[in-house]
Amino acid sequence: MNHLLKLLDWTSEEIIATLDLADKLKAENKAGKEHHxxxxxxxxxxxxxxxxxxxxxxxxxxxxxxxxxxxxxxxxxxxxxxxxxxx
Incomplete structure (x- = not known):
């Protein structure tokens, strides 16, 4: 995993994948699933x-x-x- 120090450090694919993961985790959290x-x-x-x-x-x-x-x-x-x- 790369550190995010500035947006230009990441490719557009990495940014999209991170946002997709955030959406997934948020939806699962809302449904009661805990992540550790x-x-x-x-x-x-x-x-x-x-x-x-x-x-x-x-x-x-x-x-x-x-x-x-x-x-x-x-x-x-x-x-x-x-x-x-x-x-």
């Missing part, structure tokens, strides 16, 4: 600006797929003091 594709995985989210809609969307998605989401803000890290994200 991300069991044991944690998503660390780092925001330089607060984004409630984005944060909640990722938290819900991780929960629905069996994973966990962790929100890190500037005030909770060294990022607010100039430390680069790479560190």
């Amino acid at each position: 594709l991300l069991k044991g995985k944690t998503l660390a989210m780092i925001f330089s600006k607060n984004s409630t809609r984005t944060r909640v969307s990722f938290e819900v998605g991780m929960y629905q797929l069996g994973g966990h989401a962790l929100m890190i803000s500037n005030k909770d890290s060294q990022l607010g003091r100039g430390e680069p994200v790479q560190d």
Whole structure:
């Protein structure tokens, strides 16, 4: 699986396949089928600006797929003091 850093990194076929899978998983979830594709995985989210809609969307998605989401803000890290994200 390729990381999605920018849309141009993926072919149109990869984008369509990802959207098709998302539609399938959403329909199955609505029908009551649980998926644990991300069991044991944690998503660390780092925001330089607060984004409630984005944060909640990722938290819900991780929960629905069996994973966990962790929100890190500037005030909770060294990022607010100039430390680069790479560190």
